[in-house]
Amino acid sequence: MTKILLINAGSSSLKWQLVTMPKERVIASGQVERLNLPGTIVKVAVNGKKTKEVVETLDEITAIDRVLKRLVTVGGVKTLDEVQAVGHRVVAGGTVFKEAIKLTPSRINQLQGLSELAPLHNPLEVRCIELLAQRLPGVPQYAVFDSSYFHGLPEKTAIYGIPYEWTKKYQIRRYGEHGISHQFLAARAAEQLDRPLSELNLITMHLGSGASITAVKQGQPFDTSMGMTPVTGVMMGTRSGDVDPSLVPYLMKRLSLETPEVVIQELNASSGLLGVSGVSSDMRDLHTAAKDNRRAQLALEMFVNQVVKLVGAYYTEIGGADALVFAGGIGEKDADIRAAIIDRLAVLGIQLDPELNTIGAEGPLQAKASSTAILLIPTNEELAMARDVWGLVSDEVVVK
Incomplete structure (x- = not known):
């Protein structure tokens, strides 16, 4: 032992x-x-x-x-x-x-x-x-x-639209993060659905202060929201998520900076929910503040919208999903955010059972008429x- x-x-x-x-x-x-x-x-x-x-x-x-x-x-x-x-x-x-x-x-x-x-x-x-x-x-x-x-992502989703020589010479690619969690979630989803993982298309959402979404096609990772670094994808607690790369030199000029490090640090540590709301990087604080603070409400709306946008894109990219998986501090504990996300996905026939969502126990959350399973799975990276x-x-x- x-x-x-x-x-x-x-x-x-x-x-x-x-x-x-x-x-x-x-x-x-x-x-x-x-x-x-x-x-x-x-x-x-x-x-x-x-x-x-x-x-x-x-x-x-x-x-x-x-x-x-x-x-x-x-x-x-x-x-x-x-x-x-x-x-x-x-x-x-x-x-x-x-x-x-x-x-x-x-x-x-x-x-x-x-x-x-x-x-x-x-x-x-x-x-x-x-x-x-x-x-x-x-x-x-x-x-x-x-x-x-x-590391097994197909090249068409792993690399960027930059000169191919740069990709190879400087090892520039989508490395993705939260992989330990996403791998666990995919395997656990297969157990809950009682089906072989190799047969499943899944969209796993690790939503916390750091947030990432992964498309799993026939049991293998196919695409993921984080890129070469974890600052990309959906906006997070303090990270900006996707921004136009021209923003970096633009801000360098406006702030009279000689190197990009300050801008990169701000995109990592002072942006996202914190930067938009001006209140906090913690979703719990934002729910409280949103009643009287428009910027806090805006941060919540932006987070939900960006998750919905990526889930919708991945749903079509992998040809439909057998299940959506919620995990992470927000995904596991925030029933309001889950409901807001699924409400926006109703166009795909995905429906949440309000009572199951409120209870928030591990397992299925979908309504009987839902076209896709919705699973809550506490991640266990450890x-x-x-x-x-x-x-x-x-x-x-x-x-x-």
Whole structure:
């Protein structure tokens, strides 16, 4: 039995699990929500007992230290020496890393070198890796990549309409993100529909502070909303989503900037729901503010519209869908956003059951007359990560 600590550091939250492998038993789990925002929420579950506290603002590093402390104090482990491996979700592996790896100093440096592909994520994830190396010295660490799932995209959806020589020489392509989640959602949808995944067309929606949508055709990823970096696709908590690339040099001139870094940073960290609303990057705050704040309402409307636009495009691109899948913090917990999205898709014959949607339990949400199934599936990136990490750990045990 091997105890593996899984760290999933996102743009606004940090999720974690301590699992035993190969039995896939979760000893303890938790989530830190509203990172870098006032009123950070810390949730922990151990043996069915759940606790929740609201604390002053935590960043990712202080959140990890709190997780390690809680692991011992709430009974996940007696001492941290019981942790035998650590697995990290890493967003961008580029063309360098196409599958899960064991981390070494040289590979950590390579990850740092890929920061341009995920400026909000890779540097953060490297800092988390380095911190865990300090806190758990000698414990092997592993990386599982979001981008791995999308290496098989067909070329017609994977590359951009730029000179083909640039595509090949500079490895410019749609890497996609949230791949760990989308792969899990597709497999889980096949289980819920009781059909082979290879027969299914699906549209999986990972909607949270980071949001992405993926078209799955006959069980394989066919298209996805995020591109070479995670700033593209639908607007997100702080990321702009798709913008005209000419916006970058235009703003450089208007702001008297000599390099594009400031604009790129603003598109990543000060745009999206936060930038439009001027209120918050958190959907819960926007629902509250929207009653009296037109910009907050506008941000909600824009988010819904952009999701609908992509889902409609993917629906035709893959020749119809057997199911739409909602996941992520917004997709799983926000019944109003789900209803607004499906209402706009009524032209496709897709209908939501209002009662099932309000209950919001895992499983089908569609009305009987719906042309397409609608599934709510809480994503479990940590389980998918655990399986990949265990594959590497068990191989090392066999070799020894």
